Amino acid sequence: MLGRGPDYEDLTVALWSHRDPAAFMGLVHYATLAANSHNAQAWRFRQTAEGVAILPDMGRALPAADSDHHHLYASLGCAAENLMLAAGATGRSSAMEFATDGDGRIEIALGQTGSRDVLFDAILERQCTRSDYDGRPVPGSDLGAMQAAARVPGCEVVLIEDRVKIEQILELVLAANTAQVSDPAFVAELKSWLRFNARAAIETGDGLYSGCSGSPSLPTFLGRIMFGAFFKPDAENDRYARQVRSSSGIAVIVSEHDDRAHWVQAGRGYQRFALKAAALGIRHAHVNQPVEVPSVRRELQSLLGLGDRRPDLVLRFGHAEPMPRSLRRPVRTVIAA
Ligand SMILES: Cc1cc2nc3c(=O)[nH]c(=O)nc-3n(C[C@H](O)[C@H](O)[C@H](O)COP(=O)(O)O)c2cc1C
Numbered sequence: 001m002l003g004r005g006p007d008y009e010d011l012t013v014a015l016w017s018h019r020d021p022a023a024f025m026g027l028v029h030y031a032t033l034a035a036n037s038h039n040a041q042a043w044r045f046r047q048t049a050e051g052v053a054i055l056p057d058m059g060r061a062l063p064a065a066d067s068d069h070h071h072l073y074a075s076l077g078c079a080a081e082n083l084m085l086a087a088g089a090t091g092r093s094s095a096m097e098f099a100t101d102g103d104g105r106i107e108i109a110l111g112q113t114g115s116r117d118v119l120f121d122a123i124l125e126r127q128c129t130r131s132d133y134d135g136r137p138v139p140g141s142d143l144g145a146m147q148a149a150a151r152v153p154g155c156e157v158v159l160i161e162d163r164v165k166i167e168q169i170l171e172l173v174l175a176a177n178t179a180q181v182s183d184p185a186f187v188a189e190l191k192s193w194l195r196f197n198a199r200a201a202i203e204t205g206d207g208l209y210s211g212c213s214g215s216p217s218l219p220t221f222l223g224r225i226m227f228g229a230f231f232k233p234d235a236e237n238d239r240y241a242r243q244v245r246s247s248s249g250i251a252v253i254v255s256e257h258d259d260r261a262h263w264v265q266a267g268r269g270y271q272r273f274a275l276k277a278a279a280l281g282i283r284h285a286h287v288n289q290p291v292e293v294p295s296v297r298r299e300l301q302s303l304l305g306l307g308d309r310r311p312d313l314v315l316r317f318g319h320a321e322p323m324p325r326s327l328r329r330p331v332r333t334v335i336a337a
Helices: 005-015 024-032 070-089 140-149 163-181 184-193 198-204 220-230 233-245 260-279 294-303
Strands: 043-047 051-056 094-099 105-110 155-160 249-255 283-286 310-318
Touching: 005 198, 024 043, 024 051, 024 070, 043 070, 051 070, 070 094, 070 105, 070 260, 070 310, 094 260, 140 155, 140 249, 140 260, 155 163, 155 260, 163 184, 163 233, 163 249, 163 294, 184 220, 249 260, 260 283, 260 310, 294 310
Parallel strands: none
Antiparallel strands: 043 051, 051 105, 094 105, 155 249, 249 310, 283 310
């Protein structure tokens, strides 16, 4: 078995550190530290006369897990939020718009009247923590602060702490997970984004490194064989049931309308929720299966009484030790001409 090795640790320490947010490359650095689906980093950044444009990189889309590109645009929203917080750290304000022509893009105009937000300082602390949690409840005052931090126009966070309701949501997680794990296209796509050891993760600077989920490090050929043998609905469902039951509660990001502009807003709201949680020492991870399978998403919508509003992302939160950090590609590789 290959160890995680000092290189990976060194690289993550160097990556998850401050840059100059006054510089364009510094702003992009903070943007790329945002959460994003499968760590595919389907984004590119362009300096504009007004500020920065964030463009989708459709070559990194996930046709099986994210056929409508919902998660891709939500991930762009996460990056936009980090970028605007970084601009604020140097006293700049930002106004964001989603341009709908073509593949769409986020246009951020930078101004002169911003201020530093405490969420900026949490950018380096945030991570998705995919381990079992310790079952301790999160205090109501912290939950209220996370919910308030996540408020952006067009979307809100619904919190679920009632154990009966959590079990009902867990049932939807398991139903959708069974459908996904049984779908060869979904499994093949996921496998292509898995990095079974540190060397593979370092080589690409993207994807889902096994160490971040607490899985053993394996040579790539063996990892692929083991994944084929062990990635089965029952085993995965047991893991998700344990993880959800060890969590303090569930948060669902919900947006008013189901279009790309609102998916971006949902990403922004989620990123702010995650940053506030990190600032308070609270962990979170995604259990998005119910929003990724359309028939199950409708069940979740009705369980939560959302009417026409779209449930965008499903998160569990609670307390746990940190896990190894994820990697990113170098900033220079995500700059668009
Ligand atoms: C829109 C979106 C969807 C995501 N979906 C999942 C998911 O279904 N399961 C999961 O474990 N993580 C999910 N994530 C988390 C990413 O995998 C994670 O952000 C990425 O691997 C980088 O790791 P980090 O956030 O710890 O830096 C999602 C993140 C975003 C922004």
